[in-house]
Amino acid sequence: MIEEILATHELKLVTEDDVMAVRRRVREIAEMRKFDTFAIAAITTATSELARNVVVHGRGGTAKIEEISDGLRAGIRVVFTDEGPGIPDIARVMSGGYSTARSMGLGLSGSKRLVDDFDLESQVGVGTRVTVTKWKRF
Amino acid sequence: MKSFSDYRKYMTILKLDEAEIQSRRAFFTLTDEDLQRLASLRPFAEKVTEEVVEQFYSLLLAHPETRKFFEDDATIRRVKRTQREYFLGLFAGKCDREYVEDRLRVGAAHERIGLAPKWYLGAYRQYLHLILNALQAELKDEERVRAAFQSIQRIVFFDVSLAIDTYIAANAEALVRHQQAIRELSTPVIRVYDRILLLPLVGAIDSIRAEQIMESVLLHVVEAQAKCIIIDIAGVPVVDTRVADHLLKTTAAVRLLGAQTILTGITAQVARTMVQLGVDVSTMHTLSRLSDGIELALGMVGKAITTAAPPAPASPSAVTPPVVGGTS
Amino acid sequence: MIRGQIPILRIGTTLLATIHIELRDAVAEAFQADVLTTIEKDGAAGLLIDISGLDIVDSYVARIIAETGRMAKLMGTTTVLVGMRPEVAATLIRMGYSMEGVLTALNVDDGLELLGHIVPKQRGA
Incomplete structure (x- = not known):
């Protein structure tokens, strides 16, 4: 089915307060769209992990929250963008075994397991973009 | 209309x-x-x-x-x-x-x-x-x-x-x-005793159903404040590495809530497969028979099944089934 | 640091900390410090951390809780995590965070009962 963006919210991610604000916003949207409690916890937690990464490792950035629909189900997509140092070894980070950056490995690999779609683009010296999508279940 | x-x-x-x-x-x-x-x-x-x-x-x-x-x-x-x-x-x-x-x-x-x-x-x-x-x-x-x-x-x-x-x-x-x-219908959780739940699983378990099972188990455990949930897999036709992995995850999640899982209905075939596949289920309580699982669960809430004294032959109305009572 | 945002009550030899607000960095650190200072000053056989009020526990909060438990352990205090919500448990497990080594209980009563079994054994009673 054809995917459609119903609404977009762009939020900055610089401080810890911003992390809280983004994750609260995601929860509100998921609740408004009547996601079940497990799906709400999943997307809110993934948002928390990824937003924290942007603030802690990416030197700040943005979160773009999109309310989407494929005609049958509602969905939430969040795009986290930073212009930080980038990730040199994506495979290693995604395996969850990254120890130099505090909690980064678990944050990324863990978030991936909480969402339906996960996309990570990163270039050393340019920045990182993580896109996650969670669909409401039947 | x-x-x-x-x-x-x-x-x-x-x-x-x-x-x-x-x-x-x-x-x-x-x-x-x-x-x-x-x-x-x-x-x-x-x-x-x-x-x-x-x-x-x-x-x-x-x-x-x-x-x-x-x-x-x-x-x-x-x-x-x-x-x-x-x-x-x-x-x-x-x-x-x-x-x-x-x-x-x-x-x-x-x-x-x-x-x-x-x-x-x-x-x-x-x-x-x-x-x-x-x-x-x-x-x-x-x-x-x-x-x-x-x-x-x-x-x-x-x-x-x-x-x-x-x-x-x-x-x-x-x-x-x-x-x-x-x-x-696919996750019929039954309360078998105060703070003990039973989930008899029947039919194939794919990853979508496995997720539903985990969520349903967690919700029921908290709602009933159950100390223990027995998951009986006698009716599950194939128990492979993936199914075992899902069951292990469910057990780990139940533990986070502060409750325990007992896995029953382990057939000879399933035991053989698990060992041959190298699946480590040592963190779970596993048993073959559901009745043994119920006894173990009762033990966890401080109860035990005992056999009543044999009835006097003259009075058939005195026939008593095994009773559930306190251990101490 | 914002001390005292998370109340720590004493029930006999057990401390009960109820986390009912989002654990921001500053609050988390203050909470850890509060718990450890209380143990140092007055001693405690057990520590119950009640998280039934939390609708989200991310890897950061999970780590703070696990760490606090390990620190308390070094001071001779056994920690039990109580009241985790179903969706929080499912989320942590899906992320691969099973919090091994942390004792758990369904509610405060069960937590106290568990400490009652464990603590005397550990103290050689």
Whole structure:
């Protein structure tokens, strides 16, 4: 089915307060769209992990929250963008075994397991973009 | 009787706002000129309504498959009246939100009574044929008939697109409802004793069902404040590495809540497979028989099953089943 | 640091900390410090951390809780995590965070009962 963006919210991610604000916003949207409690916890937690990464490792950035629909189900997509140092070894980070950056490995690999779609683009010296999508279940 | 809002919700589902209606109209080349022509044919329509509708229903009632949808005379009278309104609606000379809303009723009603799209489409072809005959008899002039029929075709195909989309949307909704019903049936959690739950699993476990099982187990454990949940897998045909992994995750999640999981129904075959596959289930309580699982669970809440003293042979009414009582 | 945002109650030899607000960095650190200072000053056989009020526990909060438990352990205090919500448990497990080594209980009563079984054994009673 054809995917459609119903609404977009762009939020900055610089401080810890911003992390809280983004994750609260995601929860509100998921609740408004009547996601079940497990799906709400999943997307809110993934948002928390990824937003924290942007603030802690990416030197700040943005979160773009999109309310989407494929005609049958509602969905939430969040795009986290930073212009930080980038990730040199994506495979290693995604395996969850990254120890130099505090909690980064678990944050990324863990978030991936909480969402339906996960996309990570990163270039050393340019920045990182993580896109996650969670669909409401039947 | 279904309410008005019943089909109106499809306006939202199909996103039939002004822009979408315009876009559909453009694709079906349904122009303002067509609408004007249709409006000018209104007197003709009023004259032939009765005849077209009567002929249409005699065709539908002559066919055994379509006759099934008209149980009695009252139904036939009702649908004929609706049909007359529908027919005249084609010649209203407008194609706005209100018109579209009215048209959605058709698809929703057909889906509800289980009329397959093939009958709807087939019947509509006959309908068009009847209209063409009536046009030819009325207008005589070949050029005028052609122009009129073209405008009618455009609005009819516009209508058909709405009806078919409603069919699909209604079907999708039914699918969602069935999914929910299946989910509820696939994880029947039973309270076997105070703070002890039992989940007998039957049938194959794929990853979607495994997720549902975990969530259902966690919700029930917290709701019942159960110290222990017994998961019996005797009815699960295949227990491979993936299924075992799901069960391990469920056990780990139950532990986070502060409760324990007992896995029963481990057959010789399953035990063999698990060991051969190298699945480590040492963090779980596993047992072969469900009855042993129940005894273990009772132990966890400080209870035990004991055997009562044998009854005196003279009084059969004194036969007592094993009783559940405190250990201490 | 914002001390005292998370109340720590004493029930006999057990401390009960109820986390009912989002654990921001500053609050988390203050909470850890509060718990450890209380143990140092007055001693405690057990520590119950009640998280029934939390609708989200991310890896950061999970780590703070696990760390606090390990630190308390070094001071001779056994920690039990109580009241985790179903969706929080499912989320942590899906992320691969099973919090091994942390004791758990369904509610405060069960937590106290568990400490009652464990603590005497550990203290050689």
